[in-house]
Amino acid sequence: KLTHMGSVDPWYQVAFVLTTGVNSAYVLGYSGSLMVPLGWVGGTVGLLLAAAVSMYANTLLGRLHLLGGKRHIRYRDLAGHIYGPNMYKITWAMQYVNLFMINTGFIIIAGQALKALYLLVSADGAMKLPYCIAVSGFVCALFAFGIPYLSALRIWLGFSTIFSLTYIFAACVLSLKDGFRTPPRDYSIQGDPSSRVFTTIGAAASLVFAYNTGMLPEIQATVQAPVVKNIEKALWFQFTAGSVPLYAIIVIGYWAYGNQTTTYLLNNVTGPVWIKAVANLAAFLQTVIALHIFASPMYEYLDTRFGSKVGGPFAMHNVIFRVGVRGGYLAVNTLMAAALPFLGDFMSLTGALSTFPLTFVLANHMYLVANRQRLSSLQKSWHWLNIVFFTVLSITAAIAALRLIARDSKTYHIFADV
Secondary structure (H helix, E strand, O other), rough: OOOOOOOOHHHHHHHHHHHHHHHOHHHHHHHHHHHHHHHHHHHHHHHHHHHHHHHHHHHHHHHHHOOHHHOOHHHHHHHHHOOOOOHHHHHHHHHHHHHHHHHHHHHHHHHHHHHHHHHOOOOOOOOOOHHHHHHHHHHHHOOOOOOOHHHHHHHHHHHHHHEEEHHHHHHHHHHHHOOOOOOOOOOOOOOOHHHHHHHHHHHHHHHHHHHHOOOHHHHHHOOOHHHHHHHHHHHHHHHHHHHHHHHHHHHHHHHHHHHHHOOHHOOOOOHHHHHHHHHHHHHHHHHHHHHHHHHHHHHHHHHHOOOOOOOOOHHHHHHHHHHHHHHHHHHHHHHHHHOOOOOOHHHHHHHHHOOOOOOOOOOHHHHHHHOOOOOOOHHHHHHHHHHHHHHHHHHHHHHHHHHHHHHOOOOOOOOOOO
């Protein structure tokens, strides 16, 4: 039995959850981590291709929700139903690695936002990045104690959207202003040919990372019937109107600063202190809410497995349980974020190790296995082509990401103040 609420939300609330996932504070990093290594042509084509492929793979997943006449409300349930118990465990592990990495990234971004905020107020540099990351983890934990499950986010999703639009709007306006004032920028791609191969593959992994939550069945579990039709509506919204702010900030940011764009766009912009302060604060608060969305499968598992079934979510023993368990989980996240605050490389690694296998390879293969009887041989070979292509891409991207981490770790030290 699910401890968390299911099947009550209208499609547009689900579309909001998906759109919040896509327009999280990660968008402040994409100009630097996607466009700088890929350039104008590669970056633009890559973004559109990644969107098309992601939309397709997520639609396949959405159609598998009612397989065998029952709803599969978790990724691992779906994989278990199709392949059996071993695959259930493997999917489960891959998904949690995925969400753990995403959450670590969120805490890094929240820390960067806090540090940028602090530097606007005081120039003494006493608040180093690791301290800011520790504070961020603590705030995320407080939020996690107070919001028992995903559907309880209702009002917060509205706030989250306001926060997202605030930092996206501020970053776009300030970048535009800078872009018109500065001399022509350099858009050439840096690095020698061999290192460019690796940065390109790494950026490809970050591209698919940008569009995919890696938890579609869990999000689909909250939608009203008809579930397949409603999730498709929500996905269309996410990949059309929902992606406009994402494109705007990526293109404007890169246009304004060229290959000097950093992986946290608000560090590039110049302008009135109060606007930068508001934008950084909005990025920080939105990250706290978005982290909760991506941590909820973990919380749901811990609550269902170890939590008490007695009393309401705010009964004293349940609150104490949440403080211990969620606090412990976030403490590990925060420690990892502070020790290795290097966002771009880890995004590539996450994309390679979990977004590719989960969203592309598995979605195509599950669809193939589930509809074996109904598909023509042409359709079957199309799905096999997808499976082989993304498996190869996944392996190369993982190697590329590890190479990037190895290269950077020569210049890193642990708990660096970047």
